[in-house]
Amino acid sequence: MHYKKAKGILSPKNSMNLYRGCKHGCIYCDSRSKCYNMEHDFEDIEVKENAIELLEAALKRKRKKCMIGLGAMSDPYMPLEEEIEYTRKALSLIYQYGFGFTAITKSDKILRDIDLLKKINTKTKCVVQMTLTTYDENLCKIIEPNVCTTYERFKTLKRLNEENIQTVVWLCPILPFINDDEYNLRGILNYCIKAKVKGIINFGMGVTLRDGNREYFYKNLDKHFTGLKEKYIRTYANSYILNSPNNEKLMKIFHETCDKHNIMHNNDEIFNYINTFEQKKYKQLKLF
Secondary structure, three states, X not given: OEEEOOOOOOOOOOEXXXXXXXXXXXXXXXXXXXXXXXXXXXXXXXXXXXXXXXXXXXXXXXXXXXXXXEOOOOOOOOOOHHHHOHHHHHHHHHHHOOOEEEEEXXXXXXXXXXXXXXXXXXXXXXXXXXXXXXXXXXXXXXXXOOOOOHHHHHHHHHHHHHOOOEEEEEOOOXXXXXXXXXXXXXXHHHHHHHHOOOEEEOOOOEEEOOOOHHHHHHHHHHHHOOOHHHHHHHHHOOOOEEEOOOHHXXXXXXXXXXXXXXXXXXXXXXXXXXXXXXXXXXXXXXXX
16 A cells, blocks of 8 residues: 555546555456556555545535545455545545435445445435446355455345445446356346345446456466466457357346346436435424
8 A cells, every 4th residue: 555645536527536456356357457557556555645635625616516426446445444444534525515425336344334324315315336246155256356245245235225325236247158147147136136226237248358457367267267268368359348158148137137126227327317416305394
């Protein structure tokens, strides 16, 4: 871990990353790609030293309330968050200034901040987005080794639902020849149904690879799945989008299941929901 001062914190779309890099070790992570110009080792987490001050200044300047997003590039609930609590401090400011909040995470550590999530949710909207890729727990520990398993994330989604906090699942990536089968898909969908998620984001059954994350992915294929790297190279060469051979069949199951259980599954519709600020109104009680 190291600190570095940032010039700004909020993107034009009101999202932010308090950290750069990650220690979850997910073998497919796109954030390792060279196009993001990370100038340090991915596991040497860069902490934006002045992020909280920048965030407060940005929130004070905003004339119109909006949703503030967290975690598009680096998980806001990595282990170091327990030590420095930048995410919790950011949540406190978001609540203080009356903004909505959404975050993408793979970690059950988000439950540490359920008090703030509930407070935000009483004033406006709080949406927790959680990635689920692998139903089999042993396989999950190989693909996403340093973060809680899919079952633990499912329990987190259920707890959030019990607290009336809306949830959205990212069902991606699905890795060809590894977890691109009906068993895996139906297992994840059953978790989503039981947890009463609002929507499921999916861009097709497959994975994306480019310079930086491709090398790391192939290194882990050699380590855990003997001979599979060669099959990937034969099948996809240097393609960016690697669709599963089972894509059509699995997408049909996905859409039919979501329709049956009234789960949003149109990506544009879900993103519109996530990004739309809502001010909750309460009727004033009459004393006499």
